[in-house]
Structures are given as C-alpha cells and as structure tokens.
Amino acid sequence: MDLKPRAYVCSGCGIGEAVDVAKLAKAPVAFGLAEAKVHPFLCGPEGRALISSGVADGFNLPVVAACSKRALVENFMFGPNVVVERVNIREGVAWVSEPKSDDAQSLAEDYLKMGVVKAQKTSFPEPFIKELSKTVLVVGGGIAGMTAALAVARAGRNVVLVEKEERLGGYLQKLKKRFPFSGEADAPVETGVSETVNAVMNEPRITVHAPAVVASISGQPGLFEVVISAGGTNIALRAGTVIQATGLKPYDPEKLGHLGYGKSPNVVTNAQFEEMAAKGKIVRPSDGGRARSVVFIQCAGSR
Incomplete structure (x- = not known):
C-alpha cells in the first residue's frame, strides 16, 4: 500500500500567538504537497474529523504540526493502515521561542519541512518472515x-x-x-x-x-x-x-563399599536385581544358585 501525505497545522495552545500559521501552512508546497490545513484544535472532535476526512480521501499519512508526539497519542490514531507523522511545534517552538520572531517562524517552518520530507520517505515495513522448521x-x-x-x-x-x-x-x-x-x-x-x-x-x-x-x-x-x-x-x-528426554542415571555403586558392594558378588544394585527379575529367576551371582532370602537397603548413597 502506498502512503500519501497531507499536512495539518494546529493554531491552538499558543501556537497561533507564537508563529504566523497562515505562512507556516505554505511550507509543504515547496515539497509538492498542498497547503496545510489549519485548525485551532486538531486534537478535538472537529480537528480529528478534518484529518479523518483526509484519510477517507486517500491521504493516509497525516503530517500533524501541533503538540509533542508524547501528548494525546490516542487522539491521533486513525486506524492500522494510517501512519501519522507528528511535528512538535508547541513544546519545540511556541513555548520556548520569542513570539512572532523570525527565529520562531523559521524554526516552525523547518520542523514542518522535515516532517514532510520524513513522511515522503516513509513506507510500510515489509515483515521479515523466516520459514521455520516444524520438525x-x-x-x-x-x-x-x-x-x-x-x-x-x-x-x-x-x-x-x-x-x-x-x-x-x-x-x-x-x-x-x-x-x-x-x-x-x-x-x-x-x-x-x-x-x-x-x-x-x-x-x-x-x-x-x-x-x-x-x-x-x-x-x-x-x-x-x-x-x-x-x-x-x-x-x-x-x-x-x-x-x-535423557538423564536417568543410577547412583554409582562403587561408592557403596561400606555396604558390601564390590566385596561380595552377592551384593547387587536394584538395577541388577531388576534385570534378574526380568529374566524370571533371582540367583546368587557368586554361584548362580537360587537366592533363598533377599535384604533390601533403601536410599543407599542419599542418606
């Protein structure tokens, strides 16, 4: 989708008393845009309706010369396919410059010109979508x-x-x-x-x-x-x-010499005992004879 800019200048909040807004509105003309539309309260219902009307006409990149972009953020949101470029001429110019001075006028015009050029070079970002593996x-x-x-x-x-x-x-x-x-x-x-x-x-x-x-x-x-x-x-x-899904590792029986492991072949681990049971016969490893009694030592190595 192409972006088409249109400029708007707010004259409220002391901006109209600090700069010549009629002259300021002509600044975008040098960059191929129409003269900016001036309104006393762009953040109000009528001001928002003015911008929305422009969006409906295809101007989906409003360049709004008004207050700081940190102020009234939701008031200047016009949908997911509309990019708004905020130009701060209230805190950045009107409230910090001598009213009606050449410096204030030049500063406001420069800010608006920069906002217009930035808008002209703005485009919707193309998302980087990497093909992910589902394996x-x-x-x-x-x-x-x-x-x-x-x-x-x-x-x-x-x-x-x-x-x-x-x-x-x-x-x-x-x-x-x-x-x-x-x-x-x-x-x-x-x-x-x-x-x-x-x-x-x-x-x-x-x-x-x-x-x-x-x-x-x-x-x-x-x-x-x-x-x-x-x-x-x-x-x-x-x-x-x-x-x-790895990790099952029996305790090292070599550390259980005090319980007879390694000293007597008939002292086995529970893992070795389970292997005997799986084969259907519990025997003495020393001679292969049938075991007549079994003693279990629980929690060996952890107590």
Whole structure:
C-alpha cells in the first residue's frame, strides 16, 4: 500500500500567538504537497474529523504540526493502515521561542519541512518472515522420549528420535514390572515398553536413529541446525524444537563399599536385581544358585 501525505497545522495552545500559521501552512508546497490545513484544535472532535476526512480521501499519512508526539497519542490514531507523522511545534517552538520572531517562524517552518520530507520517505515495513522448521527432535529413546515422540507425531508433526543404544526402551526395558500409572496400586503391572516401542517404529511420522548421538546443535528455536552421528556417518537436519528426554542415571555403586558392594558378588544394585527379575529367576551371582532370602537397603548413597 502506498502512503500519501497531507499536512495539518494546529493554531491552538499558543501556537497561533507564537508563529504566523497562515505562512507556516505554505511550507509543504515547496515539497509538492498542498497547503496545510489549519485548525485551532486538531486534537478535538472537529480537528480529528478534518484529518479523518483526509484519510477517507486517500491521504493516509497525516503530517500533524501541533503538540509533542508524547501528548494525546490516542487522539491521533486513525486506524492500522494510517501512519501519522507528528511535528512538535508547541513544546519545540511556541513555548520556548520569542513570539512572532523570525527565529520562531523559521524554526516552525523547518520542523514542518522535515516532517514532510520524513513522511515522503516513509513506507510500510515489509515483515521479515523466516520459514521455520516444524520438525521436532527428541533426544533419548526411553519411555519419556518415546511418549513425547508419539504425542508430537499424533499432533501432526514429523519427529526425529535419537537413541544412543541399539534398542529403544531405555531403562524401562530392564524392569520386569512397574507400578500402575493410575488406579489402585494393588499389584505391579507389565511395563508396556514393547508396545510403546512398536508404536514408535510403526509411526510414519517418526524417524528413529539408533544407535546414534547428537554431535552438535546450533541455531535458534525454530531453526536448529542438528548433526547426528550414526555408525560413523553424520546426518545433518533442521529442527524447530528439541525435546531433551535423557538423564536417568543410577547412583554409582562403587561408592557403596561400606555396604558390601564390590566385596561380595552377592551384593547387587536394584538395577541388577531388576534385570534378574526380568529374566524370571533371582540367583546368587557368586554361584548362580537360587537366592533363598533377599535384604533390601533403601536410599543407599542419599542418606
């Protein structure tokens, strides 16, 4: 849309007593504009109607020589497609200059001329719209990462899922059962990890890289440049969002020597115990025999 300026001069608030507004109104003529329209109160209903009438005639860039642009801001708003150039001849000229002096007149005319030229060089800005990536990168193929990937895919977005191990499932695949997520916890239930893995692998919007790691991420939200390292090959892609779903790391059992870990092979971590349970048999690592009694030490390392 082209902008077409028209000048207006306010004679109120002492401006008419400080400068010759009739002479001032002729200043825009030197720049190809019509003589400015003079009104005693441009901020009032009649003054605003005068400017609105000009806008309706296609003059969508009013150059208003009146009070400071900090004053009566809402009074000089005429719609989203109208640009208003405010020229301060009240505080900047009338209230600080000797009334009817040559300096006051020249100053007011110079201000108005500058406002007119600025208006003539004004144009609507063209928005910079960057094409953003809608692909979501999920780092970590455990239950959290897989659940996030499925939710994103079902929302209609493409997903790239990166897992450092050969198989998806993360820590949960080492467990035999888990507590229910809802309802009464009267008995453990199956982990459901296999079903989740199958759902991920059969989802056309999800691309799985495993085993693989994220070699680098640069850029910004919406425009992340990602390099995935998989089997000695680097894969470059762009992602708009990154979901970090890594982090489960058991406590280092080497620090639990005072509890017998490392001294007796039959002292194991809960993770090792869960792996035994997943295989269906609790045995003594020392000789492979069946364990007849089990002692649990809770909160090892945190108390």
